[in-house]
Amino acid sequence: MREFELELAAIAVSQPIGDFFITSIPARDLVEISFADVRRLVTDERDIERYLGIQRPLSTRRVKEIKKYIEGGDATFPTAVILAVDERCVEFDEKASGCGLLKLYAFDPEAGVDEDSIPWERIAKVLDGQHRIAAFMDEKTHEYSFGDREFDINVAVFVGADVSEQASIFATVNLAQTKVNRSLVYDLTELAKTRSPYRTCHNVAVALDDEESSPLYERIKRLGTATPGRRREPLTQAAFVESLVAFISTDPVADRNRQLAGKKLRRASVGELAVCPFRNMYIDKADVDISEILFNYFDAVRQKWPRSWINLETSGNLLPKSNAFKALMKFLREDVYPDIVGSDFGLIPSTRQFYKYFKDLDFRDSDFTTKNFSPGNSGQAMFLKMLRGEVTREDLLELD
Template sequence: MEENRQLIEFTCVEAQQPIGSMYVGVMDHDDLEYISFADVRRLELGVDNREVEDYIGIQRELNSKRENEIGKYVNLVDATFPNSIIIAISSEYAEYDSDSNKMTIQYKDDVAKVLDGQHRIAGLRHFKKAGSKFQVIVTIYIDMELEDQAIVFSTINKEQKNVSNSLVADLFAFARSRSPQKTAHNIARALNSKDGSPFYHKIKILGTARRKDLETITQDTFVKNLIKYISKDPQSDRDFYKRNEKSGKRLPLINGSELEKLPLRNLFIEDESDLKIAQLIFNYFHAVQRKWPNAWNELQPSIILNRSTGFIALMRFFKPAYLSFELTGGIVTKDQFYSIFEGISLQDDDFNKERYVPGSTGQGQLYRDLLELSSLQQD
């Protein structure tokens, strides 16, 4: 570290994309390592009391094995990192001069957040070739909103198996504009935290320090199976609201066969209607819990009703159950939903892995059984 140094200056090329401007340049690895930090998601007790930036860290946990592997690689004679490392930084610490194409960054510790490349940066700490350079390509976003940081992160990492889909869903909660993802996420969190909810502490919400042995449904599973009744193209809906955030323009309401396919969409479109969607899901699963209290509440390895197999089948059954009341934007009560389950002859002990094999086979079988025993029409 250079004690008297105040600035890092280097040439950058500005690129304009729909998300905004980004700047591509080349930095010495030790400069980048000094100014950057990886905002790793905290999972410790008390996480809910932290600032948003602490709470919503968007990098994966640093893998020491991966760091050491890269540390060995960077000292090979033909080592190279051809892809850019992506960072986000505040204009408080960075300035771009379009006339000279120069980027100036204050030489301060931890002012640039790493969106992609933390393992490469960590590996470069092991670079040992005295007197030689290891420069890296960097892509820089200035004053990037947290929501957009999340989108960049999820776009880069969505195909990587070690990145949780629940993390991507969780990031949407901090979006300013409306979206199906944000609605579904917020409902998951609300139902998981509400005392008396059939989902109380059952959903594996990232960033919480609950008793993990009580959680049987992932946030990603909950969100996906709710969104399918809200939107056929969540990304397009999100884009619409983001483009029309200032005007307040709304998506058009739907009807007929389209509404049968997306029975919760008009509720999503209407103002302040997320509460109605949450109440519907609450009432529906309250009826499930009332009908099969042991299978829903108890944690037994052999019981599938309160796990993904049962939840996904029940969410599929939600549509014909909800549509059977022929309401337009109304709330089906707990008792009304219970009237459907009341006549189903399945008992708590029937929801076992032998009868309903975990996975799509068991989900499909349970859904068909619920349809047949309730005499509802198939979706």
């Protein structure tokens, strides 16, 4: 006896990987019927755990990010969540040209059906998209958590695929497709009509990259790949935007959603500005002031180490690159700017004021090498210690 049933308009699709159905399922129903299966394999060679086949482990951080995104007024998931459904739980009534009615159902477990019957809450195995589905759930009850809000999810349903076929589908989706570069994502924010922290940071990056007198002129790799006609772009737009947005907001997605809904942001107190020093400038739409502060700050860096700053051809030169930039931005946000302005956040310091924080550092142009500052987070941390005077040039030479 059928106890639960879901009827969906669907299109049958035939591709080399196999036949499947394209349909739309309300998020509430998708939460009810789906589950994720994580398979673990321990390799003898490295004695480490690798996850194969069906799904990656759930990332709580990623789920929270998506949940915030869903709360926005323009949330969308145009790409399909991929499900595998047992053939015992599916019927398809084809009408014409592949269109038809797809029925997903489960049996009442108390109706005496065979012991292998599949319960309603486990008829759809998630091959790709578990984080999107989890974002619609309450993290404690695992029930739908968005009240009466309607949100349809585009899904691809594979019927009767065994474990090896499911693994093949997972690998095809997650390994064969190229991920979108973060720099390109930030560049596309220019097309947005609503003001947001990320859009402002993108606009500042564009302004400093386009201005010929700027210390960052033509140094920012805007689309994640080299810009035609430029000799070298050592700084990614992703590194620029992600470093600058910390000056503006502790939760840029929530700020964007509030502004998208037509709500005003509350001005920051002096204590809050100690964490996000450019927040009120952002609220006041003073993007030009933000650009000028960064212009003057990096002009001071350029004056302190002119040969390293201009030398974009030597691959081992750290100073122009993203890791050094991130350290310099953290130094500006946590140390330099608050020290200069006191409680007068919004002030635009001059290049001379910024230069005072570099003039006594005993590091030379020739010191910014991967030998002294290794690539990655450790080199970035060492660079920040150098800026703060916690390590000296002699310290690095001793490490050699």
